[in-house]
Amino acid sequence: MKRLFLLLKDLLIKNLLLIAAIIIITFLLFHTLPEDPARLILGLNVSEDAVKLFRQELGLDKPILTKFVDYIQDLFTLNLGTSYYTRSSVTSEILNAFYSTQLYAGIALVLSIIYSIFSVYLVYITGPFIQKLFNSVNGFLVSIPSLIITLFFGLLIYNLKVFNEINDITLQQIISASIALSIYPSCVLSQILIAEFELIKNKQFVIASKVHGFVGKDLFRIIFSNSFLPWISQLSNIAASLIAGSIIIEYIFSLPGLGRLIFQSIIKHDYPVIQGIVLFTSIGYIIFNLVIEMIYNQLLVSRRTQ
Amino acid sequence: MNKRTKSLILFSLIALCFIILWGYYIDINLDTTNIDLNNSLKSPSLENAAGTDELGRDIFLRVIEGSSLSLRISFLVWGISLIIGIILGTIAGLYSEKLIDTIISGMITYIYATPFIIFLIALLGIIGPGLENAYLTLLLFAWAAPARQTRVIVSNIKNAKFVTASKSFGFSPKEMINFVIIPQVFKPVLISSLAVLPEIIALDAGLSFFGLGVQPPAPSLGKMIADGVNYLSTAWWMSTIPILFLLSYCLCIRYIALKLTGVLYE
Numbered sequence: 001m002k003r004l005f006l007l008l009k010d011l012l013i014k015n016l017l018l019i020a021a022i023i024i025i026t027f028l029l030f031h032t033l034p035e036d037p038a039r040l041i042l043g044l045n046v047s048e049d050a051v052k053l054f055r056q057e058l059g060l061d062k063p064i065l066t067k068f069v070d071y072i073q074d075l076f077t078l079n080l081g082t083s084y085y086t087r088s089s090v091t092s093e094i095l096n097a098f099y100s101t102q103l104y105a106g107i108a109l110v111l112s113i114i115y116s117i118f119s120v121y122l123v124y125i126t127g128p129f130i131q132k133l134f135n136s137v138n139g140f141l142v143s144i145p146s147l148i149i150t151l152f153f154g155l156l157i158y159n160l161k162v163f164n165e166i167n168d169i170t171l172q173q174i175i176s177a178s179i180a181l182s183i184y185p186s187c188v189l190s191q192i193l194i195a196e197f198e199l200i201k202n203k204q205f206v207i208a209s210k211v212h213g214f215v216g217k218d219l220f221r222i223i224f225s226n227s228f229l230p231w232i233s234q235l236s237n238i239a240a241s242l243i244a245g246s247i248i249i250e251y252i253f254s255l256p257g258l259g260r261l262i263f264q265s266i267i268k269h270d271y272p273v274i275q276g277i278v279l280f281t282s283i284g285y286i287i288f289n290l291v292i293e294m295i296y297n298q299l300l301v302s303r304r305t306q
Numbered sequence: 307m308n309k310r311t312k313s314l315i316l317f318s319l320i321a322l323c324f325i326i327l328w329g330y331y332i333d334i335n336l337d338t339t340n341i342d343l344n345n346s347l348k349s350p351s352l353e354n355a356a357g358t359d360e361l362g363r364d365i366f367l368r369v370i371e372g373s374s375l376s377l378r379i380s381f382l383v384w385g386i387s388l389i390i391g392i393i394l395g396t397i398a399g400l401y402s403e404k405l406i407d408t409i410i411s412g413m414i415t416y417i418y419a420t421p422f423i424i425f426l427i428a429l430l431g432i433i434g435p436g437l438e439n440a441y442l443t444l445l446l447f448a449w450a451a452p453a454r455q456t457r458v459i460v461s462n463i464k465n466a467k468f469v470t471a472s473k474s475f476g477f478s479p480k481e482m483i484n485f486v487i488i489p490q491v492f493k494p495v496l497i498s499s500l501a502v503l504p505e506i507i508a509l510d511a512g513l514s515f516f517g518l519g520v521q522p523p524a525p526s527l528g529k530m531i532a533d534g535v536n537y538l539s540t541a542w543w544m545s546t547i548p549i550l551f552l553l554s555y556c557l558c559i560r561y562i563a564l565k566l567t568g569v570l571y572e
Contacts, residue, residue, distance in 0.1 A: 018419055021412065033432060143560040144553060145508035151515070151531065152549050158535075159542055243421040248515065252535055262424065263516060266431030274428045282420040289419065 007297055011290050022282045027071055030275045031064060040269045041084055058084065080276035085268055090276040093261065098280070101257035104174050104249070105242045108182035112238070115182070116189035116231065117224075120197050124220050131194065138191040146184040150245035154180040154252040177253045181245050185238040192234050196227040229303070232296050236289045243281060311565050318558040322377065325555075329374020338367045339523040347541045357543040359533065369548050372525035376514075377555065380506045383441060387448035387506075388499055392491060394449065395456025396483060402461040411457065417450040423509065427518065435518040440510065448506050452499045459491050497570050500563035504556040511552055527552050 038054045055061045059070070074081065080090040123131045141149060157163075157176045166172040200206065200223050209222050247259030258277060265273040332338060342362035350357040356366035398410040426443045433439050463469060464487070472486045513519040514528030522529060527548045534545025 017412075018415060021416055022420060025416070029429065029432065143504075143564075144556050145504050147508040147512045148549070148552055148556060151512075152553060155531075155535070155538065155545055155549065158538055159546070240421050244423045244512075247423070247427075248512065251516070251532070262427060262431075266427070266518075271432070274431060278425055278428045281424045285421050286419060 003301070004294065004298065007294060008290075011293060015286050015290060018286060019283055022279065022286075023072075023075065026275055026278050026282075027068060029278075030271050031067055031071075033271070037084070037269060037271055075279075080279065081272035083265075083273050084270050090272050093273060094258070094276050094280050097256060097258045097261040100255060101246050101250070101259070104178040104181060104255070104257075105246050107174070107178035108185065108242060109235075109238065111178060111182040112186035112189050115186040116193045119190040120193045120224070121220065123194055124197070124223075131198070134190060134194060138187040138194075141183065141187040142191055146241035147244055147248060149184045150181060150241075151248050151252075153183045154249050156180075158252055173253045173255055177249045177255055180252075181242060181249050184241055184245065188238060188241075189231055189234060193228065193231045196230050197223060200227040226303075229296065229299060232292065232299065236292045239285060239288050243285070307565065307569055315562050315565055318562055322555065322558060325370060326374045326377050326381075329371045329377075332367055332371045333374065336367060338363060338371055338525060347537065347544075349541070350543055356547045357541065359530070359541075359544050360537060365530070365544065365547060368525035368530060369527065369551055372520075372527045372530060372548070373551055373555065375520060375524070376507060376510055376527050379437075379441065379444070379510055380503060383444045383448055383506055383510075384499070384503050387445055387502075388452050388496065390445070390449040391452025391454075391499070392456050392488070392495060395453035395495075396460050396487060396491065398453070398457040399460025400464060400483075400487075402457070402464075407457075410453065414450045414454050414457075417447065418454075422447055423512070426509070426513070427516065430513060430518040435521060437520050440513055440519040443513070444506055444510060447509060448502060451502045452495050455495050455498060456491050459494065460487060463487065463490055494570060497563065497566045500559060500566065503559050503563070507552070507555055507559075 038051050038058065038060060042051055042054060052061075059067070062070070078091055080094065082088065083090055083093060086093070119134050123134060154177070157180050163172045163176050166175065203226075205226075206219070206223055209219060214222060243258075246257060247262070249255070250257045250259040251263075258281065262274060262277050264270075265277070340363065342358075345354075345358050345362035346360050348354055348358040348362075354364050354366065356364075356369060359365055359368070394410050398407040401407050426447060429446075430439055430443050433442075469482065469486055472482055477486065510519060511526075511528035511531070514526040515532045517529060517532070519528060520526040530548040531545045531552075534541070534543075534548070537544050
């Protein structure tokens with residue numbers, strides 16, 4: 001436990017600089033705008049006085065240092081400001097959108113994990129032909145950028161209306177979206193797991209376990225438990241492609257979520273919301289990576305001590 | 307590399323160049339933005355090889371023109387990012403663990419450790435959509451891969467014997483970088499950054515998918531796919547054909563990159 005705590009401290013110090021950089025760059029990006037947000041929102045027909053009043057209301061007329069101090073203070077209370085349009089809290093808007101995004105991104109992640117384990121088991125019980133098949137399919141799909149794969153399979157599933165028998169439209173959309181989203185991560189995870197599995201399979205301790213009489217599922221468990229570490233470290237890369245893919249999937253299946261929110265905000269010049277999303281996804285992604293790294297380290301050490 | 311691989315690589319290159327030139331020709335000589343509502347949403351036929359879109363424009367010609375533009379953007383961005391990446395990577399590698407290295411590798415970490423596409427979308431949303439801005443944002447993403455690799459190679463070889471030897475021959479630092487270090491770096495970085503090229507194409511298509519890249523009525527693959535999404539149930543060809551072209555470009559380039567990487571490590 002103490003070791004874990006030390007590790008956490010170490011990783012936090014490493015990532016703190018990055019988080020600080022994200023906070024500062026995001027601030028600079030959104031508060032040194034060439035255009036006046038008040039003018040963009042109110043349009044060209046509004047008088048100068050009204051724009052001034054609006055600027056005052058939004059706090060846009062303060063000097064930049066005051067704005068920065070306010071921004072940092074707000075961040076500590078997890079307050080990302082208020083939307084220019086809906087006047088509701090950005091934090092709650094983002095959390096609402098994130099709830100739906102994480103739903104199908106989470107399902108996609110689970111599906112890809114299941115697929116990769118299933119594929120490696122199938123390779124284990126059948127043999128080289130199935131392995132070649134999986135390798136070529138995975139290799140082919142992995143060699144195409146994740147955005148295009150997600151787009152392609154999203155359109156394919158939408159076109160073929162695979163899940164039309166499900167009566168509930170929301171459920172139908174969520175299932176199709178998660179499956180389209182899960183194709184790329186599935187292939188990456190499966191490829192890595194199969195490669196590592198084949199590597200471990202010929203190690204001496206596996207041969208020794210065979211000699212000791214381990215067969216079938218027991219032997220699979222032994223090999224698998226020694227080969228899934230690289231697979232875990234890959235999860236953090238997967239998260240990035242899931243975030244990018246979910247933006248496209250939300251567009252195709254017209255689902256609510258972060259991607260849709262960011263585009264609506266860009267069209268409406270709703271800068272606090274865009275800023276909030278950039279901060280939320282960047283910091284959230286770093287925290288996700290941190291968790292994955294800690295799990296990885298924990299597993300690595302427990303493996304060594306065994 | 308056997309003869310078949312060589313001819314396949316050559317074929318891919320020629321096909322890509324052909325598409326670029328053909329699209330350029332269409333861009334100059336034919337008008338693909340002409341609206342003809344009598345012909346809207348026609349399915350593929352001999353007259354329109356890939357059907358027509360909701361405004362009656364021929365999709366095949368638009369796909370070729372759009373791919374030409376998209377490929378030109380991607381190749382240009384790739385070339386510039388390679389130059390920027392090698393320069394910054396060499397600087398970071400030579401002065402490793404100094405302030406300038408911390409800044410450059412910090413920027414690289416920023417690009418890789420955050421979901422950068424959201425940042426790029428937000429940036430484009432702020433500075434406004436358009437071709438020049440799309441170039442800029444793609445460059446912001448693309449320079450990181452060659453820079454990271456260059457940095458590692460340079461910081462590894464800067465204490466190697468042949469570098470010390472060249473120093474003792476009286477090479478000035480500038481000559482040493484130009485004639486000793488860059489030749490060592492260039493080939494591996496060039497080949498492995500070929501693998502980034504599909505990512506650039508995909509990102510370009512993704513940005514124009516959301517209307518943040520090339521502005522209509524000029525055709526772009528991403529925008530055509532996005533327009534086609536609204537007509538999926540009636541006109542499947544509108545979005546499917548552009549995406550198949552996109553897939554084939556990525557596969558072509560990945561194939562070339564894969565085979566050339568094999569040659570490099572033979």
